Amino acid sequence: MSETASVWSASAPGSTPGPTISFSFNLGKIPDQGEDSDPILRDGPDLGLVAVFDGMGGAGGTVYETPDGRRTGAYLASRVARDVVERRMLELLEPDWNLNGKAAASDLQRSVQRALRQRLEELKAPPSGLRSRLLRALPTTMALVALQRTQAGGPSWACHVLWAGDSRAYVFEPAGARQLTTDDLRDPGDALANLRRDSVVSNAMSADTEFHVNHRKVVLQAPFLVVCATDGCFGYVRTPMHFEHLVLSHLEAARSTEEWSSALQAEITAVTGDDAAMSVLGVGAGLKEFQKLFEPRVTELARDFIAPLDELSNAVGRAEQELKALQSRQLGETAQIWSRYKPEYERYLRPQPLTDDEEEQDKLAVRETSAQAEQRSAGDDQTGPVAEASEPASDQRPTDADEATVPEGSEAIGESHLQPSEEISS
Amino acid sequence: MSENPNVASPAPSSPEVASPTASPEPANNAPPATGSDNADWPVLEEAAPSSAASTTSTATAPPGVEQSSMAAPRGLSYAVDIVFCIDVTGSMTPIIDQVKANALRFYDDVQSNLTAKGKNVDQLRVKVIAFRDFVADGAAALDESPFFTLPGERASFSDFVSGLIAEGGGDAPESGLEAVALAIDSPWTTTGDRRRQVIVVWTDQPAQPLDVSVLPADLSSRVPADFSALTDVWEDEQGPMGSSSKRLILFAPDGPGWSDISGVWENVVHNPSQAGGGLSEVDYGTIIDSIGNSV
Numbered sequence: 001m002s003e004t005a006s007v008w009s010a011s012a013p014g015s016t017p018g019p020t021i022s023f024s025f026n027l028g029k030i031p032d033q034g035e036d037s038d039p040i041l042r043d044g045p046d047l048g049l050v051a052v053f054d055g056m057g058g059a060g061g062t063v064y065e066t067p068d069g070r071r072t073g074a075y076l077a078s079r080v081a082r083d084v085v086e087r088r089m090l091e092l093l094e095p096d097w098n099l100n101g102k103a104a105a106s107d108l109q110r111s112v113q114r115a116l117r118q119r120l121e122e123l124k125a126p127p128s129g130l131r132s133r134l135l136r137a138l139p140t141t142m143a144l145v146a147l148q149r150t151q152a153g154g155p156s157w158a159c160h161v162l163w164a165g166d167s168r169a170y171v172f173e174p175a176g177a178r179q180l181t182t183d184d185l186r187d188p189g190d191a192l193a194n195l196r197r198d199s200v201v202s203n204a205m206s207a208d209t210e211f212h213v214n215h216r217k218v219v220l221q222a223p224f225l226v227v228c229a230t231d232g233c234f235g236y237v238r239t240p241m242h243f244e245h246l247v248l249s250h251l252e253a254a255r256s257t258e259e260w261s262s263a264l265q266a267e268i269t270a271v272t273g274d275d276a277a278m279s280v281l282g283v284g285a286g287l288k289e290f291q292k293l294f295e296p297r298v299t300e301l302a303r304d305f306i307a308p309l310d311e312l313s314n315a316v317g318r319a320e321q322e323l324k325a326l327q328s329r330q331l332g333e334t335a336q337i338w339s340r341y342k343p344e345y346e347r348y349l350r351p352q353p354l355t356d357d358e359e360e361q362d363k364l365a366v367r368e369t370s371a372q373a374e375q376r377s378a379g380d381d382q383t384g385p386v387a388e389a390s391e392p393a394s395d396q397r398p399t400d401a402d403e404a405t406v407p408e409g410s411e412a413i414g415e416s417h418l419q420p421s422e423e424i425s426s
Numbered sequence: 427m428s429e430n431p432n433v434a435s436p437a438p439s440s441p442e443v444a445s446p447t448a449s450p451e452p453a454n455n456a457p458p459a460t461g462s463d464n465a466d467w468p469v470l471e472e473a474a475p476s477s478a479a480s481t482t483s484t485a486t487a488p489p490g491v492e493q494s495s496m497a498a499p500r501g502l503s504y505a506v507d508i509v510f511c512i513d514v515t516g517s518m519t520p521i522i523d524q525v526k527a528n529a530l531r532f533y534d535d536v537q538s539n540l541t542a543k544g545k546n547v548d549q550l551r552v553k554v555i556a557f558r559d560f561v562a563d564g565a566a567a568l569d570e571s572p573f574f575t576l577p578g579e580r581a582s583f584s585d586f587v588s589g590l591i592a593e594g595g596g597d598a599p600e601s602g603l604e605a606v607a608l609a610i611d612s613p614w615t616t617t618g619d620r621r622r623q624v625i626v627v628w629t630d631q632p633a634q635p636l637d638v639s640v641l642p643a644d645l646s647s648r649v650p651a652d653f654s655a656l657t658d659v660w661e662d663e664q665g666p667m668g669s670s671s672k673r674l675i676l677f678a679p680d681g682p683g684w685s686d687i688s689g690v691w692e693n694v695v696h697n698p699s700q701a702g703g704g705l706s707e708v709d710y711g712t713i714i715d716s717i718g719n720s721v
Contacts, residue, residue, distance in 0.1 A: 029543045061715020063708055072715070130709050131688045132695040134673075134716050186692070187669055198620050199670045200693065236502055273502060273545040 015153025016222050019043035020286050022050075023261040024279035027232070027269060035060075036230050037078035039279035040086050040144070046095045048147035048157075050279045051085060053078040054167050054230035056139040056204055064123045076123075077116060077138035081205055084108075084115045085142065093146050101160040104146070105213040108162060109205075112142075116207035134200070137208040141165025141201065143181055143228045147220075147283065155222040155284060163214050165204040166194075168234060171218075172225040174293045177244035180216060191240040222284025223293060232276030233268050238313065241305040248298045252291055260287075504540060505549040505618030507573065508533060510587075511605040513629035514556045514569070515595025518701065522592040525628045525701055528677075529554070529587055532626060533576060539718030548618055550576045554586055557605035560640045562596030568645070570608065595631075602633035603683050604641065606674070607649040607656055610666055621671040624717055630700040633683025653686060660691050673717055677702030 024041045028034020035055035042049040055074030062073045088111050092104050116138045128135070146160040161169050161180040169180040183194055184203035205211050227247065234243045246267055254260035261280075268276050282290055354362065510529045514522065533552050540547050556569040569590070574583040609625045636653060638646045650656040663669040676696040678684040688696035695713050697705055 057719035058716055061719055062712045074719075126706075126708075128709055128712065129699070129704075129706070130695055130697055130712060132716070134693060134695060135712060187663065196619075197670050273504075273543060 016155040017284050017286075018045045018149065019048050019147075019281055019283050021257050021282035021290070022280060023257050024050075024277070025261060025265050026275075026277040027265060027272075028275050029273075033072075033075065034275040035072060035074040035078060036232065036275040036277035037082040037140075039228065039277050040082060040089075041279045041281065042086075042090070043281060044095070046149035046152075047093055048145070048226065048281050048283060049086075049089055049093060050147075050169075050226050050228045050281045051082070051089075051142065051144035052167050052228045052230050052277045052279055053082045053085075054141040054165065054232070054275070054277070055079075056136070056141065056165070056201065059134060059136045059201070059204070060139040060206075062125070062128065062135070062137070064125050066123070073136075073138045074140065076119060077140035077205065077207075080115050080119050080138065081112050081140045081142060084111050085144065089144070089146060093148065095148070098158070099146055099148055099160050101162070101215040101217050104160065105162050105215040108142075108144075109164075109211065109213045112205050112213075113207070113211070116205065120207040136204065136206040139204045139206040139209075141167040141204050141230070142213070143167035143169045143230075145169045145180065145226045145228060145281075147226065147281070150219070157220045157222060157224075157283060159218045159220045159226070161214075161216040161218070164211055165201050167228070167230045170227045170229070171220055172227060172244070172247065172294070173220075174223070174297060176297060177240075177247070179240075180218065182214070182216075184214070195235065195237075195239070220283075223290065224283055225290065226281045226283070227278065229278045230274075230276055232272045232274035233278050235274065236268075236272045239305075239309060241301065241309065245298070245301045245306050248294050248301065251294060252298050254287070254291075257287055502619035503546050503548040503617075504620050504622070505615045506536060506540070506547060506622045506624070507551045507553070507612070507615050508536065508624045508626060509553045509555060509609040509612050511555045511557060511602070511609055511625060511627040511629075512587075512590060513558075513595075513600055513602065513627075513631065513701065514590050514592050515558045515600050515631070516593050517595065517598070517630055518592040521630065521701055521703060522590065524703075526587050526590065528628070528702060529626075530584060533583075535714045536622075536624070536718050537576075539714050543719070545718075549615060551615065552576060552583055553609075553612060554583075554590075555605045555609055556590050557601050558593075558595045559599075559634065560601045560604060560637075560642075561634065563594045565642050566594065567601055568605075568608070573613065598631040599634045599682065600629060600631045602627060602629050602631070602678070603636050603653065603656060604634075604645070604649050606687075607636070607659070608645070610656075610659055611648045612666070614667060621668055622673065622717055623667045623671050624673045624675065626675045626677070627684075628677045628701040629684075630679060632679060632681030635682070653683075657690060675713055675717075677705070 022041055022043060024039040026034060026036055026038045028036070035057050037053040037055070039053075040049055040051035055072070055076070055078035057072065057074045060072060060074035060077060063070050064073065064076065066076070085108055088108055089104075092107065093099055120137050142162070142164050144162040146162070148158045148160070150156045150158050159171065159180070163169065163181045164184060166183040166185060167181070168183070171178050171180055179191060182188075183191075184201055185194060185197075185199040186202040187197055187199040188194070188202075189197055189199075203211050203214075205213075234240070237243050237246060247264065250263040250267065251260050254263060264278070268278075285293060510532070512525060512529065518525065533550070537547060537550055551573040553573045554569075554571040558567040560567040571583075571586045574580070574586075576583065606625060606627060614623050615621060636650060636656060638649055638651055641649055650659055659665050660667075660672075660674075672693050674687070674691065674694045676684050676688060676694065677699055678696070679700055680698045684696065685698075688694050695716055697709060697713070699705060
């Protein structure tokens, strides 16, 4: 999408420009298997329509055979819903009529439910044997903004927000970003809590469960940017402030709408763990005007919100690195110091070299043993007990039979006052 | 202006929709004054796609255009813990080898599911609780491993699973709920930006009602007094498992214990079967997606 200066320059003298700049993208994590649909992005002089749809892979992972190959329920649902919603909204959203938001929400609910049920029937899938409230047939979220200028040529716009699930609509005003949708979550919280909590979606469009389409109406004063995004865009940044900064910082640096879109896509690609779709419509100003309008906000965001948070985050990262390095050093140095301490500590646990006297006594004992053995073998019927030959000759060796349990390499000491078992355990 | 009467009437036939490529510049003609006669105007035009669309985008392309792949993210980190509760009573003898193979495969499939979408799985751990029947087998009714960090401790995990022998248990039912209670009480990971804490049960029998009086002393404090108390532990947002990150997968027959769980508890997927026998590949893929694709 590109800037369309001719739109607002051609407006009636004195009138405020309508939709001026826009772009959208749909980034699939796996080629041709992205479960977000292509966004809706339509504009007219006094109207705007922006929407995204996120097929829910966790709840709709069931695979169906289709003429296009095997597709998950999530993939199919987002596309069915997109087409139905676009068709209905083109019917409902006209410059001559105020949109009845609540009625439109009911209309979309009925239309999408009917279409999803019909699609499910067409798929002729064998019934699943699984029981779970986590699983749904053809589940998808929706976040949609319908804009209607309230007075001819005026800056005031009626903004109807229609949604189901946790995809979001925002308005970016020069004073800051404002969330227009309330996430449908089982454990609801504010935007920061929802980032961390990763709660299960409590309400989403599907073929086999009841759902509702939420509606909210706000009045916006141009210039503003309307953004619809799936959670792959905003759900993988540290804070909601970071998401606003992500969108606006790339606006400031862009020489064209295409550059802005490309930079945003690259940034989201780098951080997200999900498919990501976004649709953006600027009303009331051109790209350069938006850049000028949002410049103070980008500066404020960077200075007052992002820098302190990032500094803290970096400090935590450094501290964690230092902790890891210290733990590694602790392990290494402990092993080194232990190796210095260990030889003396284990002095008596190792076999001790024999003294000269002990060595001489051992040799003597061996000779005596050999001589006795020879004497026994020489005698015709003088067979002594076998155990005798294996008895230690040295009087420093234990003679108790239990001493045979002394481990190899161990040396019994102080045998004069310790029982064998005590010697071993000591 | 008054409200559009279309919303109160049945949806008419499809309206004319402006072609996506009809106008290279959106709304680039002089707008009519609101409420003016603009019968010759496309009221809402498709905003034109960028002529310099990035190769990583299908920016407003019509459905069916191939989507691009994205690089591995540098965003959030993930930690996944899985506790396998395996019935090792005598009745499992004909299928115990298949269950063992399924346990080893399950970890691989969850990891593949996560990494296919470029999710950084910083830590993946598995633990095994083999159970029989405390009434019939006493202390021999339980064999509990520590958490094995994979892939580093894969050999130890495989050895533990391979060493399981199906025997004992007496008559049905078995101590499956005790195993689930002990699994809930596991030392779950607290690392990672996002976590999945998964309990997987394979059994071919219904579950005994909880009865702490038959448990060895060291286990009685870890097992709730009855099913209602166990339900409270599972549903407790401040409980041992994260309220959003927990999942319970049951490959267990319809019957006392298991049907009560799947009828009441949140975040449960129940495959009513004899320890997963007859599970279709489609349903198996759905289960794996319910763990990996929702985080």
